[in-house]
Amino acid sequence: MNLSFRQLQTFVEVMRTGSVSEAGRTLGRTQPAISAMIAGLEREIGFPLFERERKRLIAKPEAYYFLEEAEFLQERLTRSARTLQDIGNLDRGKLKIACNPAASSFFMPKVLAVFLKDKPQIEASLMMRSSPVVTDWIASQQYDVGFGETPEPRQTIRAETFDFPCLCALPKGDPLAKKRTITPQDLDGKPLAMLFDEHIISMQTRKAFAASGVRLNRRFELRTFMPALQLVSEGLCYTICERLSATSHERSFGAQGGVAFRPFEPRLTLSMAVMVPANRPPSMLAGQFVTTLRGEIAKLLETGSGEGE
Known part of the structure; x- marks a missing residue:
């Protein structure tokens, strides 16, 4: 069975309005298009949902049984489409970050706060460990982004280095x-x-x-x-x-x-690296966070720190 979202949408609207023509006006389609969509739905499920009487569709008991399921599926598909849109807009998702102690007390929380300021639906995990452990976590793909002392080159890690004076x-x-x-x-x-x-x-x-x-x-x-x-x-x-x-x-x-x-x-100098797993592409969310992190590092290196009282 290969039901489409448009078939379910059409069926629910016909049941809601009780009229093919009204359903067509609501959905912005012609009356023949609505009738064809319902006929295609019936072919897919293998039995008729309506009786045809003088160009009218009269719902059979099976249609009422199917209506509740169709409404549920339509709502679920609509919610899924909304979720996918949120993910694409970086408004929803999960982000796992690991960093070394030097970055954990202020710098990385600040970067995360800047990044999440307008993203209330994003869930974030920020874990502090030694640089070698952060490196291992990224190499084993347990975390999306790591920040720690620059490791030896590894095939499982992509690293971008920065020198901190x-x-x-x-x-x-x-x-x-x-x-x-x-x-x-x-x-x-x-x-x-x-x-x-x-x-x-x-x-x-x-x-x-x-x-x-x-x-x-x-x-x-x-x-x-x-x-x-x-x-x-x-x-x-x-x-x-x-x-x-x-x-x-x-x-x-x-x-x-x-x-x-x-x-x-x-x-x-101390060489620090932004690290991501090399064996899988980053999510759009992780990629955008890396861009924010890179920018905050650049600001820190440009402005300096503590060179006065």
Whole structure:
């Protein structure tokens, strides 16, 4: 059986109006077209729904039995068409995002808020994990979009990279805050909060200090920069962190943060990547979110963060 939406629509309208001509006027079709549509419906279901009497259609009991089902199907098809239109307009759907800790506290929620501002029907999942876990989630197609430290090339991931420059975080009121740029010489022997040895910023920091011939004094070892910045605000140390963490701290604590940020020389960077699964095309919703995310990253890199008090 191959029933069409137009056949159901025509049948329901004939039953509602009780007249072929009235149904034709309502649907904007000719009377012969309505009669032909009903005849085609009857051929599909295999039995007559109407008796023909002097060019009139008189509904049989079977027509009344079928009416309830036809109305249900028509409503369901109309709802489905509306849903598809909403999906096409990015007004409905689900979005799964994974990001690393540096992006999770402020930056990614802000991007998501910008994207969803006029999309009340969109459901979103935002999960925070370490960059390697985010990478694995994207590679296994568990999430639509990932944002984390740039991974090694993988066939299962498409990645777009961005370099985030590093800043030196120091306690507000520290004499070094008067300088426009901080160097390894300024931090010679001073207590630092650093990430674990294998992290790219830790490796770059050690290399910069060694090249300058000054002593690196790592007092604190941590997994992320957010607790490091809290230690800085208490006056216990300094840290060299990427701009994303600096922005998150500033926006979270404002003037009460107790931390000043200054550019660090030589230039150190952290490569971050927007990642999507490579083995399936992104949904229209995910593709549009990536465009928004890309734009917000560009704004962040253009405006800088925390290079003043």
